[in-house]
Amino acid sequence: MANTNSAKKEIRVAAARQERNKSVRTYNRRTVRKAEAAIATGDAAATDNVKAAFSSLDKAASAGIIHRNAAARNKSRLAKKLNATAAK
Numbered sequence: 001m002a003n004t005n006s007a008k009k010e011i012r013v014a015a016a017r018q019e020r021n022k023s024v025r026t027y028n029r030r031t032v033r034k035a036e037a038a039i040a041t042g043d044a045a046a047t048d049n050v051k052a053a054f055s056s057l058d059k060a061a062s063a064g065i066i067h068r069n070a071a072a073r074n075k076s077r078l079a080k081k082l083n084a085t086a087a088k
Contacts, residue, residue, distance in 0.1 A: 021065045024056075024063070025060070025065065025066070027056060028053075028056050028060050028066070031049070031052050031057075032053045032057075032074060034052075035049035035053040036078070036081065039078075039081050039082055042085060046082060050078050050079070050082050053074075053078055054075050057071040057075055058075075
């Protein structure tokens with residue numbers, strides 16, 4: 001347990017930050033899964049879903065919710081899957 005007032009406040013701040021970031025992380029996961037599902041089924045709206053996932057990942061990275069390299073990695077993997085289906 002925290003002893004100092006500043007440590008107690010940091011616990012409160014971290015909890016508030018975690019709660020605020022949770023919805024963004026969940027939204028990112030949902031958009032990426034939706035894009036992957038659209039790619040797997042060969043849906044015509046796959047490119048729109050991938051664009052939405054790219055946008056949400058970029059927003060989260062710019063806000064510092066996820067690391068910029070993690071966003072870039074996820075975007076790269078999605079683009080790779082989309083391009084693989086387009087090449088078929």
